[in-house]
Amino acid sequence: MAQDNILAVIDIGSAETKVLIVDLEPQLQVIGAFCAKTEGMRKGEIVNLGALKESVHSAIRQAEKMAGAARRVRGACLAVSGALVGGFSVTGLTSVKSGCVRAEDKEAARDDAFSACIHRVPENRHIVQHLLRRYLLDRREREEPLGLSGKELTYDLWVIDADDTYLTELYQIPNRYGMAVRGLFPASLASAEAIRTFAQIMDDNRLVIDIGAGTSDFVLFRDGAVVCTGVIPVGGEHITNDMSLGLQISKEDAERLKIKYGNAYAREGDNVFAEIDLDSFDGELKGFSKHVSRYKMELITEVRLRELFTLISKKINVESAFSGTVFLTGGTAQMEGIGKLASSIFGNAEVRIGEPSLSFARAYAEPKYSTVVGLAKLYRDSQAKSAERDVKVGWFRRLFREIF
Template sequence: MHDEYRVAIDIGTTKVCTIITRKRADHRVEVTGLSLVPCNGMSKGMVADSAAVTSATRESVESAAVDAGVEVSSVYAGLTGSHVESKNRWANVPRTDGMRAVTDRDLTAAKKAAGAIDLSDDRRLLHVIPRSYALDGLHGVRNPLGMHTGELHVESHVITGSVSKITELHNAVSDAGVRVSSMVVEPVATADAVLTADEREEGAVLIDVGGGTSDIAVYHDGAVAHTAVIPVGGYQFTNDLSIAFSIDFDSAEQLKVEHGTAAPELAGMKEDITLYPHTMEQSLTITKREVGQVLKERTSELFRMILLKLEEPHLADIPTDRIVFTGGGAKLEGFLNIAKFIFQRKVRLATPRGIDGMPEGTNDPAYSAAAGIALWGIRNLPKENHVGDRKSSYVFEETVIGISSSNGALSRIRGWLPKREKETAGA
C-alpha cells in the first residue's frame, strides 16, 4: 500500500521544504504532508553549513510526517548549484541480429550507451534523459518501441555534478535520519511541476529564480534540451538594497518584499517609505522609485546573464518564445514587465500544477521545486516505499506544571502535558 507514497525534499538557499505525496488509484498525485522550515545552511544552492542543513531537514521531515500521519524513511532530494553541468550527446546502441523490432531491452541499452561517458574523478553522472532516436539514419523518432531497424542511435540530455558537492548534500540529508534514495536535478524536476504539455512540446524556457540560484531548463518536442544554473537569486537583490541604503540585511529583505519593484517607472514618484533599520538610531525615508531603481538594475543584469546562457549553438533552432518564471525571487513586483521588455517573448509566473491538495497558502512559486521533485520521481524512478506506519503518537501524562504559594505554603500544580511515546520504526 505504501509504495504509492513518495517524499521530496527541496533544500533551497532560504528554506527546506518537504512534500509527502500519494499517488491515488485514479493516478492523480495528492499532497498528504507539507512543511517549510527556514534554513541558512546553503549558499548559492550548495551546502555551506551542514549542521544547519541537517537540523532544518530533520525538523521539516518530522513536521511533514506528523502532518501526513506517517513515518518517513526515504526521500528524493533536489540538487542545484553551478557545479551542475549538462550536454546533449548521440550514442550508438549496440545490438545484434540485424534488422528487427526495437524492444524494451534496447531502450535500456540505449540509456546505458548514452551514459557511457568518460568522467573525471570529481564528476558524477546524475541523469541520462533520452530525447530522440535515429533508426537507420532516420532522425527524430521519439518512441521507437516496436519499430524495425538495423542500427539504433539515441540522443540524450546528460547531466553531471561535482562528487564533493553531491556528497555534501547527501550526507547533510542522511544525517537527519532519512535515506536519500535519489537525487533529482532541480531545473528538470521543477519543469515537471510548472510547464504545460503545450509548452514542453512547442518550446519554452523555465526559469526558477530562488534565493541563491536561478535554475534554467529549456524544453522542446516534449523533452529537455538544455539546463543551466546561474548563481544569482533573491539574496543578491536584497544585498544590493542593503548596500545602497546602508541598512542591515533583514531590513533590506523586508523592504524588498513589502515595497520592492523591478519597474520603478510604474511606481508613484512621491511614494515615500519610512524604514526603521535595526542598525540605525533614526528612521530613514526613501521613495519606492529609489528602491525600484536598484532592483531594476539587478533584474536587468540577471536577465542578461540568462540570455547569455541561452546563446548555445544547439538552441539556435529551438523556438523559445515562451518564458515561464517560478521561484520566490520571481514574485518581485514588476519582474514580468521587465522580462517582457528584455526578452521580447511571452512571459508568465507559474505555481505548481498537476498535484492535488496543496494546503492553502502554498500555491506559490517557491513550492514549485519540491512539487516537481515528487512528480519527477513518480514519473521517472522505480516504485519504492518512502514511508511507514506512524507508530509514535502523542500521549498525555500528568506532571508538575508549576508551583503556587498560598498562605505561605508552596504547593505543586499538576496538569496534563503531551509526551511523545518512544518511536518504533514503521514497516
C-alpha cells in the same frame, strides 16, 4: 513493512526548506507538509552542514507530526541545485547497418553516447540524471527513427552531473535522520514538472525559470522535450544584497523593502523623486539614509535581473534562438514587473508566472512549493518506469535483505 510507500520529499532551498510526506500507494497523496527557514545554505551550496542538518531535521519532524501516527518514513527524495550542478550534452554515433533503423541501432547509438558520457564526467562528479534529447538520422531530427531509412544515427544525450562532495554532504542530511535517499532530481526539472499542467499545452516550446533565494534554475523545452537545463547561482538574496550595499541599509531592511516595494523596472517620471521612509519599518537605523530613493532601489533590481535573464538567454541561445513561452516561478518571480522585463530580454516572448497545479497537492499551489511538488511527481513517474524493467530479485536475497 520493509518496502515502504511513504516518502519524504525535501526541497532544501537557500531560504526555506519545504518537506512533503507523500504516500505513494495507491495514488500519489500528500499526508504531511512543513516549511521552515534554512540555516547553513547559501546560493544553493552548503556552508554549514551542522546547522543545515538541524534545521532540515526539525522541518522533517514537524512534517512527520502532521502526517500523524508516526508512520515510519525510510526514504527521502531530494533536489539538487547550485553552482556545483552542471549540465552538458554528449552525442553517440552509430552507422545503420542495414539501411533501415532497428532496435539494435538505437541501442548501439545509446551505448556510444553512454561511453562518451562516462568519459566526460570527471572523477569527482557523479551523474544526477541523463535524458535523451533527440535522435538525429543523417543529421535530421527525428522523433522516432525506428523503421526509417538512413545511414547514420545520432543519439543526443543531455547529462546533469554534480560534485561528489556536495552530494555526499547532501546525503548526510536525510541519512542522519534515518532515511535513505531514494530519489535525486535536478531542481530545474522538478519545478518545470510542477507547473507543466499549468501550461495546459504539453507540446510546445517552453522556458521554465525558477528564481529562488539563492539560485535560479532553468529548463528549456522544445516540442515538449528537454533541450537544456542549467543553474545560475543568483537569486533573490542577491537582489537584497545589492540593495543593502547600494542604498547603505541593513540586510533586513533591504529584504523588507524588496518584498514591499520591489519592482523589476526602474520607473521614470515622477517616481524619480519618490522616497521611501525606512522609519515606517521599525528597523534599526544605521548609517545616514533614513530615506531611500525609490528610483535607486528599482534601478539596482532592474540591473541585476536584467543580467540574470541575459545570462540565461545566452546559455539557451547556444542551440538556436528561443521562441515560445517563458514561465517564471519561485519566490522572486512574484515581483512586480518581472514578467515585462523577462519578456523584453527573451525577444518579446509571452511570459507567465507559474504555480504548481498538480492534483495531489492542491493545498500547496504557491510558487515556492513548485520544486517540492514537482519532485514528488518526478519520483512517482520514475518508479512507474522502473517497475516495468525491474529484475526479479531472488527470494534468498530478499530474505537476506529482510533480516539485515
